[in-house]
Amino acid sequence: MGRTIEVTINGLLYRHDVEPRLLLVHYLRDVIGLTGTHIGCETSLCGACTVLFNGAAVKSCTLFAVQADGAEITTIEGLAENGQLHPIQEGFWMKHGLQCGYCTPGMILAAHQLLSRSPDPSEEEIRRGIEGNLCRCTGYQHIIEAIRYAAEKIRVTREGGARSK
Amino acid sequence: MIPTAFEYFRPANLSEALALLEQYKDEAKLLAGGHSLIPLMKLRLAQPQYVIDLGGVKELSYIRESGEHLLIGAMTRHVDVETSEMLRQRCPLLAETAHRIGDVQVRNMGTIGGSLAHADPAADYPAAILALGAELRAVSTKGERWIRAEDFFVDMLTTALQPGEILVEVKVPALGPRTGTAYVKVAQKASGFALCGVAVVLAVDPNGVCQDVAVGITGIAPKAYRARAVEEALRGRALDASVIANASAKATEGIDPLEDLHASAEYRAHLARVWCRRAIEQARESV
Structure with a gap:
């Protein structure tokens, strides 16, 4: 029972079929390969998995990837520009x-x-x-x-x- | 921590959401900000077959005035309640309560309707909602009804909402004249949930006599409650230190405090008495 989502991550548009139960943090790490977003407590307490979701800081262990359909995500990999650290x-x-x-x-x-x-x-x-x-x-x-x-x-x-x- | 598989719907408006809920009833769960539901699903304490995501129902996200009341859409996020200039001016208790919820990331996602419908005994909003005498509007395919805050919380994680109903709006009164409010809380260090949270709405006359008061307490019992005995001990009296202390001593009258690994029942009762006094004092200062 996959669902197609389109998500802009660090300025690039991605399109994937995902299972609804896939958490955003697993989507970012395992599907996109952006492993800079870390998994810590998995209980929305520690903040290691924080990403920007339409500009707002959120804990990506407490969102389903399907909720990000149409959203813009920024991860740690998206901050530096042209090799210059943010x-x-x-x-x-x-x-x-x-x-x-x-x-x-x-x-x-x-x-x-x-x-x-x-x-x-x-x-x-x-x-x-x-x-x-x-x-x-x-x-x-x-x-x-x-x-x-x-x-x-x-x-x-x-x-x-x-x-x- | 992977939830069990489910079918996912993202209705674009309220009537679509109601139709889905009518169809799947108890097999479905509504997803608002997800910060109560998703942790439960990850622990597999909740295993809904169908998840109806209200994230696309934009019509439920608003804060507006209606005469002497303020209306807050159920999908309004904590951060928007916390930072609303209108609420800061006209219902500061609600904004202050939102400010004390969880942390920045949680407040960016969590919603007032989601939190209330989840009815966590340690959630912050219920104390304020009770003290404000809020009314909650629930809608189903059959119509709508208003539920008084005191009737809304039934038991731990249980509300008066019926299968097929969606909580869509919270109605709170604007701050009256010579009225002070306060929300104070002792947070459990790791989770930020309230071991004890006390909300007070207090009206005093120019001589410092309490004309009216409402006290809502969360974190102590299986559901948040109005501390009627405290209110009765304050009403009509000049609010000096001994009156406030005597009233606060009744903070858990008729209540059987919860006991868990974070706090014994005795300690919770102690917290309720101490923080009830501080909340009343703070509300009095803010008049």
């Missing part, structure tokens, strides 16, 4: 926002959601913004610094862009 990725690199890296893709996409809603977040807002993502290595402090680095980098880049116009 400012949030750069922030995690510069500020040691990871140790084992397992939570990192989800953490970065949660941060992406946060910065799109709140471009200059306070530390409190950053902590709230990643409340749905667990990290068992860093103690979070370096992650918060990484997100603050990214917010600043995005701001400077935007102002630089505005000046050059």
Whole structure:
């Protein structure tokens, strides 16, 4: 009982027949081959499987792939452009926002959601913004610094862009 | 964790959804935000043969004013309730309650109708819905009816909705004059669900005397409840510390608190009393 879905993932349109019970995270990893989206708790708690679903951060272990029919998905693989790390990725690199890296893709996409809603977040807002993502290595402090680095980098880049116009 | 196989429908409007539900009744489950249903399906605690996804029923997603009431479509996501300027102004209790649900990702997907229809005893909305005296509109192929919040929650995970009915709308009153509200909660650390959540709607006169009050409590019992004994101990009295403390002591009167690995019945009752007092104090401050 397959169902045909069309999903835009990182700007590319995919069309597949899927079983309705296939979870979005399994679709992304096993069908599309984008294994940057991790499976952690599988109970919508840890946030390792976070992706952007029409721009909103969601836990892809708690969505069926069929629900994504017609949607636009962004995974961690879709953030870098032309080999240039996204400012949030750069922030995690510069500020040691990871140790084992397992939570990192989800953490970065949660941060992406946060910065799109709140471009200059306070530390409190950053902590709230990643409340749905667990990290068992860093103690979070370096992650918060990484997100603050990214917010600043995005701001400077935007102002630089505005000046050059 | 793979759910059992099911047949999937994605109706484009409410009448299509109602027709499917009429056809499959108890064999079908409605999928709203999925953040209650999908975890149950993954654990195979729920094994519906048919899943009717309301994600395509756009007509059920709205927040609008209707005189002295606000109407919220059942498919409105928690994030939209949380950030609605209209609700922040005219029914801040509901926005504040939505703000305390789960986490960012959960609030991006979960819906008010889905949460209420699931009737989890530790969900946040029921406390606010009870304290607000909300009314819930249910529709079937045979017609529609309004259900009072207090009649809606029947037991753990059980509501007054009948097979074939879809919860489509929540109606809450706009904030009255000299009225304060609060929602406070102790969350279970891992899940974010309420070990205890208390919602208060409190009207006071200029002398600080309680004119009217409603207290809804979630997380404590198999279903959220109105704490009538607390309300009676507040109504008509000047809200000083001892009146509030005496009233809050009645937070679990007539209630048999739940016991599980997160909290004993005794601890839950203690939480209810302490957080009931804090909620009343906070509501009084916000008048």
